[in-house]
Amino acid sequence: MLVSHLQTALSRTLRSRSRLPATSEAPPLFFFHRLLSSSAAAASASSSSGSFAAVDYLVSRCGLTQEQALKVSASLSHLRSPANPDAVLAYLESTLGIPAADVTRIVVTDPTFLCADVERNLALRVADLHDLGLSRDEITRLLPFAPSSFRNRSLRSNLEFWLAELGSFNKVLQAVRSNSGFLTRDVDKVGRSSVAFLRKCGLDIRRIVGTNRYSSRLLTMKPELLKEVVHRVEELGIKRGQVMFLFGLALLAFTKEELVARRICLLHKVVFSKDDALTIVRKHPLILGLSEQKIKRNVDFLTKDVGLEMSYIVRRPLLLTYSVERRLLPRHCLLKVLREKGLLKGEVGYCSAASMSEKMFMAKFVHPYKNQLPGLVDDYASQRLGKATDAI
Structure with a gap:
């Protein structure tokens, strides 16, 4: 038997x-x-x-x-x-x-x-x-990231809807990887109305996926909850249609109001004025997701080691999001060496150098000088890995 x-x-x-x-x-x-x-x-x-x-x-x-x-x-x-x-x-x-x-x-x-x-x-x-x-x-x-949806009879209709809205299988997979229940929600009850509301806010639906770790959940939130989040974003002074509106929405949708208030107070406490703190949030809402230790560490490094003015940081809050150890410090040290050797021509904006992709930074500031400064490539790589060297 x-x-x-x-x-x-x-x-x-x-x-x-x-x-x-x-x-x-x-x-x-x-x-x-x-x-x-x-x-x-x-x-x-x-x-x-x-x-x-x-x-x-x-x-x-x-x-x-x-x-x-x-x-x-x-x-x-x-x-x-x-x-x-x-x-x-x-x-x-x-x-x-x-x-x-x-x-x-x-x-x-x-x-x-x-x-x-x-x-x-x-x-x-x-x-x-x-x-x-x-x-x-x-x-x-798809299956390893959404196993429960493979026992749901609505899988086909749900996937068909999201393929049309997001434009590709890879976009759908990206949404599912960060939201395992993405394909199990009833699109007739939630998906269609949420998508319609987000479009009314001037958002490109295909851009929402990948904005941050939780952004795909915006697409399956109830419209009444989305309306509350939009109101909170607008209260910060971030208007619909602005580039940062989507980032603010993606963050505030999953961050409690009390925590947002504490983070704004933290920025104010770390030397920024209240107006400057709000300016930073409007320019880069994802700052609200950073820890107190991270913000303090970056501000200390940028003001004391690099010598930047607070006003410079307020206008370029992206600098607060980078890793000091893996990006800001190694690039600062390398540029300092190049200046001391008289190899840099013209003024190099610190934010511009810090925000470049690693590939572009290497092509512009490392490879052109590797023959003049033997070991430069290895020394820079060591710095990025957190290993002390004599040259940089």
Whole structure:
């Protein structure tokens, strides 16, 4: 009976392959023989004790650590054998070709995924996405970050809506990576109205994803909550249509009002006047997400080591967001050496040099002088890694 049951489960898995693109490779036959024998042995051991050894299974078969397995095993306590989890794993690994590390991610994120019905649920969702035009590679990239959505019948309609709104699969994936529930929210109840309101505020929907770690959640917030956040952003003096409006919205939507007030007071306390503190927030709202230690460290370095005036920093608050150790200090030291050697021509704005991409900074201030100053490249690299050198 047990072997027959496992063969039936694996047969359903094989039949579900017909829903995948023709390019999908057939699972190796030996895999199923090995899976069948190992599953039978595991099930036999489990039946002798009258329960499914979930923790052991999660560790040995799914790649979880002992700590992770203990944390999520309760979700599988109702199982009496590994038959269904084995069928799910066979489908993920052999039919879809999902790497072991991603399988582990799926189980850690949603352990009940192992209880899904392969034929009646997972295979149907995969077939839906294939019909939408997604390749098997795209499906396997999406699933580890949104496993719960693959048991939701609205996955196809939700994904179709967001593909149209965001313009590409990669944008949708970016949204899902920072918001695992992105594809499970009812777009008719939330998504459409939220998108319409954000457009009314003058925002480009495709720019919202990637603005910060939580910005994709704006797209699935209830409109009434979005309206409250917009009001808070406008109270800071950041108007709709301004470049910083979206950044302010993305930050304040997930930051309590009390914390925002404390951060503004902190800026005022760190030598800035009240007006200057508000100016900094309007110019760069993400400053409100920085810690007190970070703000103090940057202000001290910029005023004492670099010698900048506070008014200079107020006009260029982006300087407060950079790492002193990995960016500001190494670049300051290198420019100082070049000036002392008389190699720099003309005045170099500190903010301009600090805000350049690393590639551009190297091309402009490091590589042109590496022959005149042997070891310059290595010394600069060492500084960025936090290693002391004599040259810089």
